[in-house]
Amino acid sequence: MKILLIGSGGREHALAWKLVQSPRCEKLFIAPGNPGIAQCGENVAVDVTDHKAVVDFCRLMGVDFVVVGPEAPLVAGLVDDLATAGIKAFGPGKVAAQLEGSKSYTKELCREAGIPTAAFARFTQPGPAKDYIRGQGAPIVVKADGLAAGKGVVVAVTVAEAEAAVDMMFSGGLGAAGEEVVVEECLVGEEASFFALVDGERAVPLASAQDHKRVGDGDTGPNTGGMGAYSPAPVVTEEVATRVMREIIEPTVAAMKRRGAPFRGVLFAGLMITAEGPKLIEYNCRFGDPECEVLMPRLEGDLVDLLLATAEGRLDQVSLGWRPEAALTVVMAASGYPGKPETGTPIRGVEAAEALEGVTVFHAGTKAQPDGTLVANGGRVLAVTALGATVAEAQKRAYEGVARIDWPGGFCRKDIGWRAV
Template sequence: MKILVIGGGGREHALVWKIKQSSLVKEVFCAPGNAGTESIARNIAVSATDLDSLLAIALENRVDLTVVGPEQPLAMGIVDLFQSQGLKIVGPTAKAALIEGSKAFAKDLMKAHNVPTADFEVFEDKEAAKAYCKGRGPVVVKADGLAAGKGVFVCSNEAEAIDAVEQIMGAKTFGDSGKQVVIEERLEGQEVSLLAFTDGHMILPLEAAQDHKAAFDGDTGPNTGGMGAYSPTPIFTPELKDEVVERIMLPVLRGMQKEGVLYKGILYAGLMLTADGPKVLEFNCRMGDPETQPLMMRMKSDIVPPLKACAEGTLEKLTLEWKPEAAVCVVMAAGGYPGSYEKGHAITGIEQVASIPEAQVFHAGTKVDGGHIVTNGGRVLGVTALGADIEQAINNAYRAADKIRWESAHFRRDIGKKAVKK
């Protein structure tokens, strides 16, 4: 098989790395890719949002299966486009991708089909949204549209909530994504991510992972696209996984079907484990980043059959096997991220990580410039390692991260610590 992976982040490097190991695969393309995918796949310098050029690449190279990493091309309708040309592709159609593309759509879908989530209101008027925040206490304010994981404000008081509304709807920090806001009750508990393959009818869940959204240690600072993740999550029992599949994921699929939409690809449920049970914080229409990195390290099964089955509607025949080890991903970011940051700093020490056999460096915001690997984004590397348990995986990941250097690099020092405390 020839497989095309679309995207250029750490998630895509991890997917290419795992797909490349399959005996079913002859060649892997990555568009646009990064300095990491360049060494194991054929990078093609085309943006993940240039749908016509991506279609041309798939047709010219007779690609058998396309795997979409980021949410933007899914929301733009890449699946609809590829399917219209008879090409197999993993992901939901543009209409189905609204589950991530519009938080209001997702909340209405959950409400209609009794999926447990936080109480909420949707606003198109800035002043009405601000008025709603007054006297309400802790809330979460979300830009309705796609915002690269940064359009969510967890607010402790009225002033923070009103400021969040102003940033989203007044200053238009996230552009058109802030035409509407969703304001919901602030749930308490621990967050867990559960990703699943689906062919529109069946759910095949992966192992759970736990992301770390805040920029700094102790879950402080602004929200980011994710500063690290680990798997498995001790607090997420097999019973809880079954409950999430039955009470959350399957009802969403059936709800979509009732609206004439067959949701295929990856369904990602961001969950809060509350005292009243799991509740949905958000849905994503693709694999998480950085959750994908530790999940690919732990997955024992060949990933290609379930990806292919999502596109073909044959998922019921498959199961997944997992390594017993834990995995931890530490995201190394550019100084200033998630705000403004510089690009072009030379990265050293990546080759030294080879001395740690349990570790793997997944590239995200990197490129090759003049024979050197340099920074080219906010989240630069996802340093990921296996270990006999979470604590050992943490130690291995940080031993690897400490070998890598560039000007103004920063990363959290507490990834996975919650699991160790448990």
């Protein structure tokens, strides 16, 4: 079958890498893709914000199935428009994608369905938000309601810091995402990422992962989209995974069905494993980035079959397995990230890194110059991923890969996986 993959980041490179391993994948198109993803299929210059253009491309090229990688097209309703045109797609419709598109939508659903999560309040004006913060004290968490590319959450250690976050969001620092703000209690525990495929009726657990959000070693500095990840997460034991499915994922699937917006796609639960058990921090409605880069190398079986079964409501007919090895990915970012990244700097040595056993380099923000030189074209640029018998072995291999990449304009954390190691 012919498949169109939407997106251009490290997540999409990992998905493309796995999709083309399927005997069912006759041809893979990627819109817009990047130089690394181009090794897996054909990059196409289709404006993914123009849903008619996407539908027209699918009809012209005979695309049988569309896989939507990033959150913005999901929240914008691309899957609905493809369905209206009779084109199968993987990912939730516009209403179901509100689980990621609106923090307050998810918090209200948790309240309705009795899903364990942080206590919260919603605000559309800065004054009442600040009054609430002063009443609660710090530490406290301030979140922009809408999509903010991983930068809409401030874990404030002082009341003043929380008030500054409120001012920043309501003054337009995050655009429309900050027009409403959710203020939450600060949960204590260890964070983890948990993934499940959902076909509208039933949910099948995938694997766990743990990422490193802060830019600096020792989990210091500002939050980012993720500086690295590893899978599985030791904190997500079999008992914890069972509780997550029973107390968080399955009640969510049932609640979405009751609301008339059945969820179909991948449900990515950001969790805090507290002394009382797992609690939901937030939902994403797509594979994580950089978590996808550690899930795909561990996944056994046919990704096309899995995603199709999810879209067609027949997850009970497929099985999946996981390699016993651990996987770890180190994100190499451009100088200046997570502020204004320095783009256009040349990168060499990717092939040398991939020559190492068990190492794959996924491109997240790269561009090829006319002479073939690879340059940085974003904040997070490469995800150097390795498999190993343990997290420690995968970590060692990934950093050996990093050492082979010649990129003076980039940097990475030196301690990805430290909790597990």
